[in-house]
Amino acid sequence: MxxxxxxxxxxxxxxxxxxxxxxxxxxxxxxxxxxxxxxxxxxxxxxxxxxxxxxxxxxxxxxxxxxxxxxxxxxxxxxxxxxxxxxxxxxxxxxxxxxxxxxxxxxxxxxxxxxxxxxxxxxxxxxxxxxxxxxxxxxxxxxxxxDEWMYGIISKDWEKFAKTVDTGGVTDVAGALAQRLSGLSITKASVARALEETGLAGRKLSTWTSDELREFMRTLRRIAKPxxxxxxxxxxxxxxxxxxxxxxxxxxxxxxxxxxxxxxxxxxxxxxxxxxxxxxxxxxxxxxxxxxxxxxxxxxxxxxxxxxxxxxxxxxxxxxxxxxxxxxVLGMIAVYPVEDVNRYTDREGRVLPDVVLVPRGTTARELAYRIHTDLGKTFLYAIDARTKRRLGESYQLKDGDVIKIVAAAARR
Ligand SMILES: Nc1nc2c(ncn2[C@@H]2O[C@H](COP(=O)(O)OP(=O)(O)OP(=O)(O)O)[C@@H](O)[C@H]2O)c(=O)[nH]1
Ligand SMILES: [Mg+2]
The missing domain is CATH 3.40.50.300 (P-loop containing nucleotide triphosphate hydrolases)
Structure with a gap:
């Protein structure tokens, strides 16, 4: 890793x-x-x-x-x-x-x-x-x-973009904006939050003033690049x-x-x-x-x-x-995936070999996807190695959790 x-x-x-x-x-x-x-x-x-x-x-x-x-x-x-x-x-x-x-x-x-x-x-x-x-x-x-650099990126050909979104029957405005900013490492969730915080959610893009667009980008920068x-x-x-x-x-x-x-x-x-x-x-x-x-x-x-x-x-x-x-600022937590919940080891018997940083709020299933796509797809449940309790897919991981992911045997 x-x-x-x-x-x-x-x-x-x-x-x-x-x-x-x-x-x-x-x-x-x-x-x-x-x-x-x-x-x-x-x-x-x-x-x-x-x-x-x-x-x-x-x-x-x-x-x-x-x-x-x-x-x-x-x-x-x-x-x-x-x-x-x-x-x-x-x-x-x-x-x-x-x-x-x-x-x-x-x-x-x-x-x-x-x-x-x-x-x-x-x-x-x-x-x-x-x-x-x-x-x-x-x-x-x-x-x-x-902030001005980011404003420069979004404001380039803004009017044309705004018109396309407004008249094109686009329902997912946050998604369209996130796409426009792709490559900037900004998620749709961050865009949606910036729209809410600036009170611009639901407003037609072509009605935004340049000051509003600037304020939106300032807010988005604060959220997405703190x-x-x-x-x-x-x-x-x-x-x-x-x-x-x-x-x-x-x-x-x-x-x-x-x-x-x-x-x-x-x-x-x-x-x-x-x-x-x-x-x-x-x-x-x-x-x-x-x-x-x-x-x-x-x-x-x-x-x-x-x-x-x-x-x-x-x-x-x-x-x-x-x-x-x-x-x-990023709110990351550290979790330790293991195979053996009694000895806290991986398959090769190594004790707590890996630690993964994930955002607070990450679920057991999302962790499985992080480790491997197949593990996410075939996820059955997780086990808390400390308590040996079973955890469902939507269990939200805590900092310092030691977790075994149990998945269905991969079909060949
Ligand atoms: N006193 C003191 N000097 C420092 C400190 N950190 C860096 N310097 C000095 O500041 C000068 C510039 O350091 P750099 O790390 O090259 O600065 P930089 O920001 O990368 O500079 P550029 O790449 O030219 O933009 C050097 O002379 C460093 O020794 C510090 O903590 N204390
Ligand atoms: Mg330098």
Whole structure:
């Protein structure tokens, strides 16, 4: 099994730390050479969400993780990450190759918007004194670029499309709109929700004003490509004020703000990989394991990270931002399919080999389809491995469920 289908787009102004975030998030300090978790495309890599492994809850000494990695009871589950080139104001009009970069976002399910919370980067990416630029304005300007880009996609030949739908006897308007936006990774359910929220459901498309169309797309973007803000460079003291302002302005709007120091995370992960420190992504601290491998400057750098980032912010925030995107904003849960409900193993006797990320509300039968189309088609019932109870097809899975799917023998 591969990295889940979830794709996180790492976006933001130029020079704010997107590539550093991406490099940190896609580097894991355990041997994974023989796993298919390498770079998928030049700018797409595999990152991980972190979650307590269910083997711990079940009182098992260990698991045999196969589609993910279990480190001391923490399960690292792969998700895809895309490093998008920096956006400048006016990108949606093609400035700075903007449209090409924005088009990379078509397939993204959620965006991590990296901003320089220390306010030391100009809108064009030029470094300045900390506190010079307002990170809240930066977020607003980036969201505007993404929204305008999406508006540009839907508004192209809109009148013609609206007329076809209005006069063509189309009853499934949400479906027609979703189709028009196909390739943007937007579901019909999201379109229907945006129609409801904007009060445009039932209105003939040709009566929409351009402001209404804009508002519709803004709403749809919020639903279908939600944003987590990574308030980066918090190792710089001036960033504290930026983080405060960002939280104050964005959290009431439902946009989570996670303070991050991507550079610190990258340094820690590399030090862990080199065997210098013991550190798991997302940990609130690290431990030096081999003093002799450290130069004075390295020790100093690590102590600064401990002092200015870990003690102050509780972690580097990189892992927290990814978790927030997947578990918070996208509402994913983790379920463990097994064959043997007594030993929690697959057919080969591996303990809890796989974990699958699915949206909250996913049913047992939908999980079966996720694993294999045939399994979905021939689904009979599921079994909760903890209670050994039978579950019907419409049972809604819970986070941490360990599930066996029972299907009719496939006809040959
Ligand atoms: N102090 C500090 N510097 C950082 C942090 N993250 C990144 N940087 C620095 O910011 C600069 C830009 O980092 P990149 O990761 O290349 O930024 P980017 O957003 O990918 O830039 P473009 O690809 O040009 O748009 C580099 O000098 C990084 O070392 C951080 O958490 N703290
Ligand atoms: Mg970059």
């Amino acid at each position: 591969e990295a889940s289908d979830i794709l996180i787009g790492v976006v933001g102004k130029t020079n704010v730390g997107k590539s550093t975030f991406f490099a940190a998030a896609t580097e894991l300090s355990v041997a994974i050479e023989n796993r298919p978790f390498t770079t998928i495309e030049p700018n797409v890599g595999v990152g991980y969400v972190r979650k307590r492994c269910v083997h711990v809850d079940l009182g098992l000494p260990k698991c045999d993780a196969r589609n993910s990695i279990c480190i001391d009871g923490d399960r690292f589950i792969p998700v895809k990450l895309m490093d998008v080139a920096g956006l400048v104001p006016g990108a949606h009009k093609g400035r700075g190759l903007g449209n090409r970069f924005l088009d990379d976002l078509r397939r993204a399910d959620v965006l991590i918007l990296v901003v320089d919370a220390s306010g030391a980067t100009s809108p064009e990416g030029v470094p300045a004194e900390p506190g010079t630029y307002d990170p809240v304005e930066e977020v607003e300007s980036m969201i505007r670029e993404v 944003i987590v803000v990574a308030a980066n460079k918090v190792d710089v003291p001036a960033a504290a004020e930026g983080v405060r302002r960002l939280k104050e302005a964005l959290e009431p709007k439902g946009i989570p703000v996670v303070p991050t120091s991507a550079l610190s995370e990258l340094i820690l992960r590399r030090a862990a990989r080199a065997g210098i420190v013991k550190y798991k992504p997302g940990d609130p601290d690290f431990e030096v394991v081999d003093e002799s491998k450290l130069t004075g400057r390295q020790r100093e750098a690590l102590e600064l990270i401990r002092e200015r980032v870990l003690r102050k912010w509780g972690g580097t925030g990189v892992q927290q931002a990814i978790n927030e995107a997947v578990f918070g």
